[in-house]
Amino acid sequence: MPEGPTLHRLARLHQRRFGRAPVRVSSPQGRFAEEAAILDGRVLLKAEAWGKHLWHHYEGGFAVHVHLGLYGTFTEAPVPMDPPVGQVRMRMVGAEFGTDLRGPTACELHDELQVAAVEARLGPDPLRKDADPEKAWNRISSSKTAIGALLMDQAVVAGIGNVYRAEVLFRHSIHPERPGRELSHDEWDAVWADLVDLMKLSVRRGQIHVVRPEDDHGEPPYAKGRPRTYVYRRAGEPCRICKTAVAHSVMKGRNLFWCPTCQPS
Structure with a gap:
């Protein structure tokens, strides 16, 4: 989607x-x-x-x-x-x-x-100038639901799909099963700011770019029709940072990817 x-x-x-x-x-x-x-x-x-x-x-x-x-x-x-x-x-x-x-x-x-x-019925959209991230934070900070599920809930944050969910959590060392209420406000602010930057970049370039320059080793930006990522659709492959095998499970019917070392539970 x-x-x-x-x-x-x-x-x-x-x-x-x-x-x-x-x-x-x-x-x-x-x-x-x-x-x-x-x-x-x-x-x-x-x-x-x-x-x-x-x-x-x-x-x-x-x-x-x-x-x-x-x-x-x-x-x-x-x-x-x-x-x-x-x-x-x-x-x-x-x-x-x-x-x-x-x-x-x-x-x-x-x-x-x-x-x-x-x-x-929609949550704030990181790409809209009128977005209020505090509206999302109010939902997240009071919820026992896993942050990985909350980010995919369009009533919490609008516009995020499986790629951005997996990648932004990796970029901030947050395990996807951590309850929303266990995030700090500073962590949420950093996640939101990163989503704004990453999604704006995608609008400008017409492609998803989530790998930081220092972790980019000259691979093609897209391979087999999908973007180069840290963990998304890389189950079993070595983490780009620590070489641990990327983990996979299913959360609310959607594939979930994370690094067990870089995103400790």
């Missing part, structure tokens, strides 16, 4: 290509046809992201809510676009570019009250 930086990159792309201008909206698949007819020809005022959620705000108080889930994708093409191929839930066409949305978990039309209701 795409993590927060992917949605923020999409929001920036859509704002640049479609923002502040009328957009032709259709639903070749038909599952979004009534909503598309309402939006067709309206001005897209703003595209933005909150965690793993993408919003397209249109004139008239309408907003399209998109959650890509596991299989959702946007594909871009210059105008004129070719006829739709496959199950295109929503097609947007601007003056110079168009985009097709396929396979999202959610593609729905909201008013601003519904937008506010969705956002009220």
